[in-house]
């Protein structure tokens with residue numbers, strides 16, 4: 282309830298401010314302004330209604346359409362919100378700054394309005410670009426990662442990494458099949474899926490996950506939970522993922538014999554899982570027990586923050602997701618404040634970490650400054 286109240290207030294401020302900025306500079310008639318207010322109120326209520334539908338498991342074709350409209354309007358409003366904020370900051374600064382006021386006042390008002398209109402137009406173009414970018418089929422990003430002491434048998438070992446697929450009301454089997462086709466096109470040795478597989482119930486969206494059973498890999502497919510697994514049907518989705526060919530690693534490891542070398546794949550649950558399921562509290566010590574001397578240790582963890590464990594227990598590589606790379610500007614800035622790494626390859630205290638930007642998306646189907654990603658990782 283506390284979350285819902287905060288969510289409603291933040292959303293109200295966002296819609297009110299953006300709507301107000303849209304109406305104020307234009308001299309529409311009173312009846313037109315009332316009409317606009319009603320439209321903005323309705324748009325504000327859409328995400329709230331979507332939230333209620335989700336928690337009450339209203340999941341059908343119509344609720345899916347509703348979700349699309351709701352999230353898209355929220356995405357566009359959030360972009361416009363930040364543009365209007367930027368305009369206001371610039372306006373305030375120009376008023377404070379000691380600029381010579383020798384402009385004709387009428388010309389000044391006209392220029393001010395033109396700049397605002399142009400920037401708002403940019404917001405619209407940005408949104409359209411973001412929607413097209415967000416909805417395209419994920420692209421394969423190839424990353425060769427070098428290690429000082431990689432056993433020769435593991436040279437060119439290929440990992441296909443997907444994450445944050447968010448199958449459900451917006452991401453359907455057709456998209457999942459495209460992901461599978463791309464994975465199979467690179468002939469991976471293993472496939473890893475670092476959480477946030479789905480939203481909603483297996484009963485209504487389980488069939489959308491079916492194409493995953495067509496994945497082909499030499500040494501198996503592995504899955505660890507993300508935070509979203511704990512928001513809906515945890516057991517149902519884990520059963521479904523097992524059924525379509527993924528081995529679920531919850532504080533567990535799988536040792537792979539590759540030639541004369543050993544590669545350990547350890548999976549830990551999302552770091553917030555302990556608040557929902559006691560037995561899903563991160564316990565890497567338990568997962569690693571007996572495998573400490575493996576030639577190469579790979580950690581699968583949904584959130585980049587878990588690198589603290591990877592470093593502590595001597596893992597060579599960690600693969601994560603969760604951040605979506607920020608998904609779209611300017612959220613990448615806020616997401617980067619909350620996480621040590623936003624996307625791509627990083628190194629910390631001898632452990633390397635790669636963060637996939639997300640194979641699917643969550644919320645508004647918008648991506649600006651990020652791409653939907655399938656990572657092809659080659660050890661070298």
Ligand SMILES: [Fe+2]
Pocket residue numbers: 477507508509583603604
């Ligand atoms: Fe997540």
